[in-house]
Amino acid sequence: MSETGTGIGARVKRKEDQRFITGKGNYTDDINLPKQTYAYFVRSPHAHATIKSINTAKAKKMPGVVGVFTGEDVANDKLGGLICGWMIHSKDGSPMKAGPHPVLAQGKVRYVGDHVALVVAETKELAKAAAAAVSVTYAVLPHVVDVADAMKAKAPVHDVAPDNRVFNWSIGDEAATDAAFKNAAHVTKIDLVNNRLIPNAMEPRAAIGSYDTGTESYTLYTTSQNPHVARLVISAFHGLAPEHKLRVIAPDVGGGFGSKIFIYAEEVACVWASKHIGGRPIKWTAERSESFLADAHGRDHVTHAELATDANGIITGFKVHTKAAMGAYLSTFASCVPTYLYATLLSGQYAIPNIYAEVDAIYTNTAPVDAYRGAGRPEATYVVERIVETAARELKIDPAEFRRKNFVTAFPHQTPVIMCYDAGDYAAALDKALEMSEYSSFGERKSAAAKKGKLRGIGLSAYIEACGIAPSAAIGSLGAGVGLWESAEVRVNPVGTVEILTGSHSHGQGHETTFAQLVSDRLGVDINNVSIVHGDTDKVQFGMGTYGSRSGAVGMTAISKALDKIEAKAKKVAAAVMEASADDVEFKNGTFTVKGTDKKMAFGEVALSAYVAHKFNSAEIEPGLKEGAFHDPSNFVFPAGVHICEVEIDADTGVTEVVSYTAVDDFGNIINPMIVEGQVHGGIVQGIGQALAEGCVYDKDSGQLLTGSYMDYQMPRAADVPNFKLAFTCTPCPSNPLGMKGCGEAGAIASPAAVMNAVTDALGLRDVAMPATPQTVWKAMQPMKKAAE
Amino acid sequence: MENFNYIRPAKVADAAKAMKKAKDGKFMSGGMTLLPTMKQGLASPSDIIDLSGLKNSGVKVGSKSVTIQAGTIHADVAGSKDLKKAIPGLAKLAGGIGDPHVRHKGTIGGSVANNDPAADYPSACLALGATIHTSDRKLAADKFFTGMFSTALKDTEIVTAVEFPIPKKCGYAKFPNPASLYAMVGVFVAQLADGSVRVAVTGAGAGVFRVPEMEAALSKKFAASSLDGIAVKSKNLNSDMHASAEYRAHLITVMAKRAVDAAK
Ligand SMILES: Cc1cc2nc3c(=O)[nH]c(=O)nc-3n(C[C@H](O)[C@H](O)[C@H](O)COP(=O)(O)OP(=O)(O)OC[C@H]3O[C@@H](n4cnc5c(N)ncnc54)[C@H](O)[C@@H]3O)c2cc1C
Helix, strand or coil, rough: CCCCCCCCCEEEEEEECCHHCCCCCEEECCCCCCCCCCEEEECCCCCCEEEEEEHHHHHHHHCCCEEEEEEHHHHHHCCCCCCEEEECCCCCCEEECCCCCCCCCEEEEECCCCEEEEEEECCCCHHHHHCCCCEEEECCCCCCCCCCHHHCCCEEECCCCCCEEEEEEECCCCCHHHHHHCCEEEEEEEEEECEEEEECCCCCEEEEEEEEEECEECCCCEEECHHHHHHHHHHCCCCCHHHHEEEEECCCCCCCCCCCCCHHHHHHHHHHHHHCCCCCEEEEEHHHHHHHHCEEECCEEEEEEEEECCCCCCCCEEEEEEECCCCCCCCHHHHHHCCCHHHCCCCCCCCCEEEEEEEEEEEEECCCEEECCCCCCCHHCCCHHHHHHHHHHHCCCCCHHHHHECCCCCCCCCCCCCCCCCCCCHHHHHHHHHHHCHHHHHHHHHHHHHHHCCEEEEEEEEEEEEEECCCCCHHHHHEEEECCCCEEEEEEEECCCCEEEEEECCCCCCCCHHHHHHHHHHHHHHHHEEEEECCCCCCCCCCCCCCCCHHHHHHHHHHHHHHHHHHHHHHHHHHHHHHHHHHHEEEECEEEEEECCEEEEEHHHHHHHHHHHHCCCCCCCCCEEEEEEEEEECCCCCCCEEEEEEEEEECCCEEEEEEEEEEECCCCCCCCHHHHHHHHHHHHHHHHHHHHCCCCCEEECCCEEEECCCCCCCCCHHHHHEEEEEEEECCCCCCCCCCCCCCCCCCHHHHHHHHHHHHHHCCCCCCCCCCCCHHHHHHHHHHHHHHHC | CCEEEEEECCCCCHHHHHHHHCCHHHHECCCCHHHHHHHHCCCCCCCEEHHHHHHCCCCCCCEEEEECCCEEEHHHHHHHHHHHCHHHHHHHHHHHCHHHEEEHCEHHEEEEEEEHCCCCHHHHHHHHHCCCEECCEEEHHHHEECCCCEEEECCCCCCCEEEEEEECEEEEEEEEEECCHHHHHHHHECCCCCCCCEEEEEEECCEECCHHHHHHHHHHHHHHHHHCCCCCCCCCCCCCCCCHHHHHHHHHHHHHHHHHHHHC
């Protein structure tokens, strides 16, 4: 591995960036099809209401209106509803209670922004004007917006769940954990809220749906992280058309963070309705305020946790009870986020013999909640790292040493919550982070800050996460509706250039660069002679898409496997042309040589020979050079590391400033350190955002989204974060040939706990609610100030 | 956004005339406030009378006062070398409005005419005892700002300039709303040429207001410590998810002290 060049480990500049930063990207909204029309959605102004009637007559007569559709049309057409693709069973064995989620509301609306009617017109402005003329009569019902109130709600969100509980799920051995608590020398208790977040991808969701009346087939351009999954769901569950009659294209996509995994009503409605307007394409681009209202939100957990330790400060048991908001409907993967992506990580980096966790998933009259950068693992890390820090403080053990004492040190390590950690060196990351953050001299910095009227605090977060999702059979046994392998096809052109068709999808990750680096490394081909094709179900074989930091460990492994086959085939061709035995042919740096001779052929020459097929027997060797592979991982991968944050709080105003941030991560082998650093930066900033700034607020009384724009929803800004100190440790991942783990989510997983441990350290408090905005911190300080007076 | 007629007159009188003719006209300067409200459907004027054709931009420093033309963008106020010498607190205020995009479109005339309760300029106008020049008359700041988003301007009246007396010293301290970056509490403190002190608060109430108790204390001694123990009552202050009235009341004193410390 070398940081220069274009192979694995090189800091290659992103090939795609020139196009993106000069405005030459090709996003869904950039695409315009002949005879295109425009969609606008009528949305519910109420958090919960019965629809008494919908009158579309006036809207249909408005200028430029092409069609107006409601839930009745959807029902008449037998268009299936939105689904949740992961079955969770409650402790008592009953299946989760999934309420109906029609593409356009039928009978009821369940959150502010719920999709009620679709208006299609010649321009967006005309569609919007006509939407205002759709008259809907509602009978308002009582609503609930947070999990605390939801289980005693007056009117359940769905009749199937009278107490608003979707499921009551558990993991771990309750009796053994209770016994550990009985024998504990000390028990630490904590109550935590993991605040609800709104994703805010730079590109809002968009779609163009069209129907070809000749071929009787549909095409959907959409902002998707996984176009094949979208096609499968729209075909198999919505029943729109069989898969070979539906093409889904996800062109350039401007950020997703999970929010573009899901199959949403708006996109389905556009492609469905196209047939009803004679096949004219229907374009919809969400306005930013629609993104706030109707993208799936993230997090929203309320948790009580208890940690048992023995007299030596060794953790003996961990008990967690979480109430997880699902919003008004179960989104595509909502159910697995607070269960298998969450509670399976509650062992953290620690050897905890007994863990028991219970999760109540709860409907509220809010936008659906689903996977958001980290999906379950940030929530787990937040609980583990906040309680571990709190326990250390209670036990008066240095928080770093308390962690070290309890680290898993032998691998593989089977936790009590399913996961089997395959490799890691947690102490190495801790040591490095302590050194880089100058942990030992923190006291001096604290005193210096106090002289300026600032409260300085330090906080650690030793996170672990499971990504590279996921072994298909294992997740199938846990209720997943899909397998999570990945596919690749390598097409070598006759001139030796290479096309990679991948089932993963890049929406900011830089696959066009990193995947090409792998090819350049393996085949010795110039990186500019490699192109990456993704995001089109008509071009690319079935694939599962990008989320859960899987495109490296799973997606690139599939490419690597296909490259193995290419190499084997090319060796046969080279052997035939050079009149040698295939066993004697060696391939290095893009050149085939015959052992013990000076015969050699460049990769491009072999490719051409494969295609002209003049020099070998086509009965023995097939012409051409193209291979495919599917890779199903044998385990998750387990990135881990230690992040250390220092904050200074202005005692007069409550303003928290992140003054120092160190991150040491073990991502196994790294393809492109520059891109990985970028992923870490972005993740940390998102986590700082969650900790200090971002908080989605619904008004309890009205059910309205109060943080519906950037006037009230605070995104982190460049000026809000310091320069990060980053380093990597490396224990190669044993479960894939490249030794890679995943880096896309780690920053967002680790950082909220690091920041909040620093904030609570600065204030000398057990807890401060996220986001620790100036007002929240100021309020938290008041009792201390009173006591001091 | 609804359709509208667009007019870009070159003379103040023509602008006023166009407004008289319009069914429901609106003047536009930088459009930084007007356009977002139109996009949200909160305003749908029949006519937009764009004042950028008046080309009235510039900062002129005289011996006793500074006159800033209404069409001057915030970035030009912030960057004016002469102003930085004459009234540094005012230049600093302009440099802290919104973000670079906003500072390169938004104007002082638009800002004072709009009188957003969270805008920065009104505090400077009130604390410095500015005079607002309009197409029809000259108005003292004390008379000009009449409440939340309301001013003494008549429908066809156009702000043409704002004239600020040069103080002995002044300072501005802003606590921005963490999301919008508008003032959640902004305090402008000025010691005027005659030695009197004025303190104006923005962001905290229904509109910009003065704090007589603080003015009295600072008139005796212009030092942050003079404000110890002086707090504005929270009763009539704004309260929202970002800051309760109590928090705002607390911040007023903190920001007032910082403004005094920063005064130059
Ligand atoms: C993201 C963002 C952040 C902002 N942050 C801040 C901030 O931190 N502090 C702050 O103070 N402001 C802030 N603003 C507001 C900004 O300063 C605007 O520039 C200002 O409020 C209005 O000025 P304008 O020139 O854009 O006026 P316009 O939007 O064009 O007009 C505003 C109103 O004033 C009227 N008007 C305009 N010019 C005149 C005139 N000459 N005579 C009579 N009436 C007139 C218009 O009819 C309209 O009603 C922010 C705006 C944005 C979009």
